[in-house]
Amino acid sequence: MxxxxxxxxxxxxxxxxxxxxxxxxxxxxxxxxxxxxxxxxxxxxxxxxxxxxxxxxxxxxxGMSDIHVHAPQYAFRGLGMDLELLGWLNTHTFPEEAKYKDLAYAERAYGIFADDLRRSPTTRAVVFGTLHVPATELLMDKLEATGLITYVGKVNMDRNSPDDLVEGTDASAEATRRWLGDVAGRYERTFPVLTPRFTPSVSDRLMEQLADIAREDGLPVQSHLSENLSEIDWVKELCPWSTCYGDAYDHFGLLGPKTVMAHCVYSTDEEVDLLRRTGTYVAHCPQSNAQLASGIAPIRRYLGLGMNVGLGTDVAGGADLSMWRCMADAVAVSKLRWRLVDQSLAPLSTQEAFYLATAGGGSFFGRVGxxxxxxxxxxxxxxxxxxxxxxxxxxxxxxxxxxxxxxxxxxxxxxxxxxxxxxxx
The missing domain is CATH 2.30.40.10 (Urease, subunit C, domain 1)
Incomplete structure (x- = not known):
């Protein structure tokens, strides 16, 4: 039509x-x-x-907005669900993402992802690619053809990463600028989003350069925050100057209403206030947080504070693209959190989960949902x-x-x- x-x-x-x-x-x-x-x-x-x-x-x-999903991980969805986050990254995620240096492989893998996303309940998505510029542009081409509206990120990684999945600091920033130049004005429905993978794999110097790019081009940002206790301890070691994990981003001006931070399972009071004050979006990924034994985010608290919250399937931490399952899981894990962790925070209702999947996440795109x-x-x-x-x-x-x-x-x-x-x- x-x-x-x-x-x-x-x-x-x-x-x-x-x-x-x-x-x-x-x-x-x-x-x-x-x-x-x-x-x-x-x-x-x-x-x-x-x-x-x-x-x-x-x-x-x-329509549903999936505000946190990893396109290159779609190829191994349903595998490695017996592992925790950092082991899962090293065993499955990083070896898979290294394959996207091969455009023939990326063509096959991203073709499947884009086709399945087109048929899913998702109408808009915020998507991670890999650090490879050609493969990320291929992903954007394929998503543009679906008719969906998406933000897509070329991932940045310059430390604590496998040898075949790491960039030099300056080279990473330069590749990002090259990618942005390549895709400028190329699409009607597909847009770039700056994507520092997470603090453990992005140095302070690279964060600073990405922040400069974000300010120059007015770009949105996506990353991960306070997903796993081991990850949080690692950030304390890497950024001893930071007051909390969120400060490791905010220090460079990377939080705000054009930023999506996935997970926020263990955000401290200081970090929650920082997210609230900056208007940063929290992408709640209930299935992934359960599968990788990360924990359960206090979404009731975030909603009560009027924070910006949406849902993410977080494939392949989450096993599939179904926003229906994402909603059902959001309700289920909130009940477990209420029963086992904090009875002062009531479980989510299905109405609230429906809101998160539609208007909650949709508002990241404007008047949507x-x-x-x-x-x-x-x-x-x-x-x-x-x-x-x-x-x-x-x-x-x-x-x-x-x-x-x-x-x-x-x-x-x-x-x-x-x-x-x-x-x-």
């Missing part, structure tokens, strides 16, 4: 706030020039000339008829069970990104 102006009729649900959803049975979602005009119980004559798409009894929900007027129209049309039940369910109950039972009998019937339909064939 070429037009970006249309009306979708169906059972519509979206988040109004973290704890509140708006549901309209048999409602009308109006899109004009790629943006939402709102959801209506009755269709105004004002929109009578727009393309009308009757979705029948299907569900219509906002809601059907409120003025938001970019990202939408999924869901067929849940294969999830059988004898009960009569409300619209929200149907969405709620889809979160948990999507793989049992759910199907994405149509997918829209900024008003453009994505080819799911």
């Amino acid at each position: 070429e037009t970006k102006s249309f009306v979708l009729k169906g059972n519509i649900c979206y988040s109004v706030s973290p704890k509140e959803v708006s549901c309209t049975e048999g409602g009308y979602l109006v899109c004009v020039d790629g943006a939402s005009r709102g959801v209506f119980a009755e269709l105004s004559d004002e929109y009578s000339d727009l393309l009308f798409i009757d979705c029948g009894d299907k569900l219509i929900v906002p 809601s059907f409120a007027e003025g938001n970019d129209l990202d939408a999924l049309v869901l067929d849940d008829s294969g999830i059988r039940t004898p009960r009569d369910l409300t619209v929200w109950e149907r969405v709620e069970r889809y979160v948990y039972l999507a793989e049992e009998g759910g199907r994405i019937d149509r997918k829209f990104v900024a008003g453009r339909e994505v080819d799911l064939g």
Whole structure:
């Protein structure tokens, strides 16, 4: 479908706030020039000339934003889940990422990743590549062709890395500038994001150079923060001048509302306040944190403080691209944290997990993740008829069970990104 102006009729649900959803049975979602005009119980004559798409009894929900995923790791998803973070990196991640020096391998691997992401619930993503410039540009080419909107990063690593996966400090900064020059103005939907892998693999000098690039070009930033206790101790050794792990980034001006920090499982009070004050986004990756035995982030606390929080699948720490599973896992691990760690922080509700997957992470991209007027129209049309039940369910109950039972009998019937339909064939 070429037009970006249309009306979708169906059972519509979206988040109004973290704890509140708006549901309209048999409602009308109006899109004009790629943006939402709102959801209506009755269709105004004002929109009578727009393309009308009757979705029948299907569900219509906002598209999902995966704000932390590693494209090169998709090739070994489901492997090494019995390891903890640092052992898993050395055994599986680094050997795999070194393969992307070979463009023929990158072509095959990224082709699979981009195709599967296109068919997934994800409409927008913040993506790690590798340190290889040609492979990262290839990844951006493939993601551009999907019709999704993504940020993609060439990874920077100049210390504490394997010999075949490390750069010289100046060479890393120069390669980053070369990559940015190569992709400037090349894409409509695919954008660069600066990507220092994490403090243990990026020297202070390189952090300083990347911060200069970020300021010069107004670029967003992505990295990892306080994921694992061993990692945090390592940062203390590497940056004895820092007051907390987060300060190892903020010292160089790398935190802020255009930055995504994945995990934040063990953030101290000082670090939490730093993230809150700077408006930095926390990418909660519940499946990865469980699989790699890292821990459980206190997302209830972060939401209560009004912090920017979204969800990440963190493939291949997380085993797949399903944002449905990511939502279900977010609820499940919050219950375990409440029961086993801190009963003062109530578990997340499914409504809150739905918010994190849509409006929470979507806001990193602007007015995204809601059907409120003025938001970019990202939408999924869901067929849940294969999830059988004898009960009569409300619209929200149907969405709620889809979160948990999507793989049992759910199907994405149509997918829209900024008003453009994505080819799911």
